Amino acid sequence: MTVFPKPLVIPIFIPNLGCPHQCIFCNQRAVTGVAAKMSDAHHIRSTIKHYLQYKKPDRTVVELSFFGGNFLGLPAQWINRLLTDVAPFVADGAVDGIRFSTRPDTVDNARLRYIRKYPVTTIELGVQSMNDGVLAAANRGHTAAQTRAAAALLRENGYRVGLQMMIGLPEDTPETSLITAAAMMDLKPDFVRIYPTLVLADSPLADLYAQGHYTPLSLEACVLQLKTLYRLFAARGIPVIRMGLQASSELNDPSVVLAGPYHPALGHMVLSDIMLDAAKQALAEKKAHGKDATLTVHPAGYSRMQGLGKQNLETLKQCFGLGRVFVRTDAELPEDAVRVSC
Numbered sequence: 607m608t609v610f611p612k613p614l615v616i617p618i619f620i621p622n623l624g625c626p627h628q629c630i631f632c633n634q635r636a637v638t639g640v641a642a643k644m645s646d647a648h649h650i651r652s653t654i655k656h657y658l659q660y661k662k663p664d665r666t667v668v669e670l671s672f673f674g675g676n677f678l679g680l681p682a683q684w685i686n687r688l689l690t691d692v693a694p695f696v697a698d699g700a701v702d703g704i705r706f707s708t709r710p711d712t713v714d715n716a717r718l719r720y721i722r723k724y725p726v727t728t729i730e731l732g733v734q735s736m737n738d739g740v741l742a743a744a745n746r747g748h749t750a751a752q753t754r755a756a757a758a759l760l761r762e763n764g765y766r767v768g769l770q771m772m773i774g775l776p777e778d779t780p781e782t783s784l785i786t787a788a789a790m791m792d793l794k795p796d797f798v799r800i801y802p803t804l805v806l807a808d809s810p811l812a813d814l815y816a817q818g819h820y821t822p823l824s825l826e827a828c829v830l831q832l833k834t835l836y837r838l839f840a841a842r843g844i845p846v847i848r849m850g851l852q853a854s855s856e857l858n859d860p861s862v863v864l865a866g867p868y869h870p871a872l873g874h875m876v877l878s879d880i881m882l883d884a885a886k887q888a889l890a891e892k893k894a895h896g897k898d899a900t901l902t903v904h905p906a907g908y909s910r911m912q913g914l915g916k917q918n919l920e921t922l923k924q925c926f927g928l929g930r931v932f933v934r935t936d937a938e939l940p941e942d943a944v945r946v947s948c
């Protein structure tokens with residue numbers, strides 16, 4: 607497990623703006639609590655200033671990110687206006703770069719020409735799946751071939767490329783998600799995000815769910831799939847920078863998330879489970895049954911080793927009949943290592 611330094615990200619939501627399709631799973635307004643309208647320059651400036659208060663000396667990178675819509679699908683004058691509003695913050699050094707997410711089928715030479723003069727550093731593609739059947743079932747309106755072409759064009763134009771995938775979409779299976787991950791790895795992304803499919807109120811998926819035509823992943827199955835995918839990407843040195851949607855009061859509302867594997871700390875759960883597996887293996891190798899044990903991990907892995915509510919430590923005690931269990935840190939250890947002494 608590799609822990610990558612996190613930039614301070616300043617989010618500017620553009621919920622569902624620039625979307626040519628209503629993807630079956632999507633309701634950005636529900637996710638963000640923000641109505642579908644363009645942010646004005648005043649709002650953008652005050653958002654940036656608000657977030658910059660949290661800039662710490664050890665935060666080396668500050669990125670401004672347009673989220674939640676299809677950035678390159680916006681009319682050209684909107685793109686120019688948004689980028690013109692934020693570019694001065696990059697020019698004066700307060701912000702290091704601009705990123706946005708967009709659909710693969712809106713990446714083309716003409717649109718990339720619009721943005722060439724702005725300090726955009728990173729572009730994320732909503733890949734969702736590399737299986738055309740899954741894409742069609744999700745009403746994405748683009749194909750895997752378009753994702754390949756878009757990623758190649760972004761690379762040629764010198765952008766950092768992030769890829770977003772989803773698991774648990776209609777017609778998706780653990781096997782097709784592995785194929786999606788492998789196809790994404792072939793595109794050599796700089797990072798990926800993985801989102802489980804949730805049934806959001808007022809989305810087309812909510813209708814399918816209500817009619818009994820869609821069954822979401824359980825939280826357990828979701829964590830298992832994410833573990834597998836995380837390990838695959840990590841083995842290729844590709845950072846998984848997010849698993850699960852950003853927690854928000856909207857997502858905690860059961861009238862917004864009707865069903866599906868939502869948990870406010872999903873990524874932490876997955877990483878904690880991976881640490882638990884590593885600790886089990888190390889304890890078994892040490893033949894630690896019935897003893898007190900000290901688990902030493904990299905400082906970045908301390909809370910992951912404990913697990914939510916220290917659940918990992920309880921599990922280890924039960925599995926190995928341990929007495930007391932201590933967690934210590936050692937910055938010299940690799941970030942995915944667990945050293946056991948007993």
Ligand code: SF4
Nearest residue numbers: 622625629632674675
């Ligand atoms: S998933 Fe993206 S492209 Fe589809 S409706 Fe939502 S914001 Fe628009």
